[in-house]
Amino acid sequence: MTRFVDQELATAGTASVMVVLSDEARAVPDTATAAESLEPYFSASESSQLAAVALAADLPVETMRYYPNLGVAYGSVDRDGYAALRSDPAVEEVVGAPQLSLIRPVQRRSVRASATRTWGIDSLGIPELWAEGLTGAGVVVAHLDTGVDADHDTLAGAVSSFAEFDPLGRILPGAGPRDSDDHGTHTAATIAGREAGGKVVGVAPSASLASALVIEGGDAVARVLGGLDWSIDQGSRVLSMSLGFRGWWQDFLPIVRILRSRGILPIIAAGNEGPGTSRSPGNYAEALSIGAHDDSGAIAAFSSSQRFVRRRDALVPDVAAPGVNVVSAKPGGGFQTMSGTSMATPHVAGLAALLAEADPSATVTRLERAILASCTPVGGPVERVRKGIVNGPAALAALRSRARVSSPRAAIPSQPSPATRERSRQRAGAR
């Protein structure tokens, strides 16, 4: 971990660190006193995560945050502070810290939406599906993010249900739709933004959103579990989730399997840390993992990709979708561009909603296979995406092709439901 601290110091001048107090320091009744003695070593860098969170909430900037139950302090240090911390007897260890809160998209700026449609919608060929009358009507997409500004012009009527979760995964009573950041409003409108002022940013402009506020402030496992549990009760067919742990973290693997068994296609961002990296749960074989490409069809440099030692879906992400300079809604009104696999993920979730409308009986696996089958391979010396770039009309054709093959069976009254078939498939161990 110190290697990462050294790298961050070399490139940025400061680094985020976690400081583990020594056994002696933790043995005193009031460990906060020992932690406070370390405060002068930390920097009040305006670029630190603590500062970013405080400034966003209009709160005083902390230089350090202490977690008494853990005996760990968190903050930003420069070279001198880092050296001082490592030599302090109250300190057992100084390690690099994961970023504290939401990973920002790699780029964002406010814009005036000049085109009637976004480049991402055109790139996916979505207007061809709209021309066939497919707009996502009747399909619920679960959206787990920072919340949503449901009053934005493009989202009027799009949010069919909303819930904000506390750190134990309980719904906050009476909490109305809101965005704790601006990330959730952007991703929500890419999925299901309605036409407003002659402009459309949503792939499935008649789909309904079940939007859960599960990140930013009080990040905890149970908070996300609460959102996922709730999304099942909302009748969701698709999950759009642009969050994840860095690296491999297997604890959500059974959850993703449960979602599939309940008829929800989990569409999850791969991450923004470039080649050789990925995030969980987006890197599970059981997730439809999403990378980002630009308007020339090139995989974005930031888009995560990683090969795993496993028989199925060894390369992450599965597919790539528009994720660079994506125009979508900004809380409070107007539009902004963002770049990230977070932006690519809702494009695919919107497409999945259109496919689910085209064939309401389609199983999770059929929806997924149609999207995978639609892809145009991406060449290049470095493998960056398993199947390639998603195409909407090709996905619809693939879905219909498979539907024609299976339609006589679907007419048999005793045929198991899609959910039952999915459970049987999972019991058999197939993807």
Added chain:
Amino acid sequence: VPERADPELTRQLEQAAADNTPVEAVFVLRPPPGLAAPAPTSTETLTRKLVDRVSASTGRSAQDVHVFRNLGRFVVSADPGFIRELLAQPEVDSALANRRPGDEYLGGS
């Protein structure tokens, strides 16, 4: 602590043991054979039964319990002794710490 606790939960339990401060843990119920999770009603019933059983055996109660009925999981905030006793129940498959150090659950990739 049984091996079914993740290392972070084990660490938090050891840390909290000295002053008996509450720990938050997410418990995974042992799924029926061939299924990813118990049925929603079973999850609710079993959670209530487990918490009642541990309350009776320890003489303590949980501060908070919340059931994820569709996921075969529940989260408990309780003192370390209560959490350890829950971990020892045969219906529990595994458990993990709800709060991760450094708030490592990140969004917006």
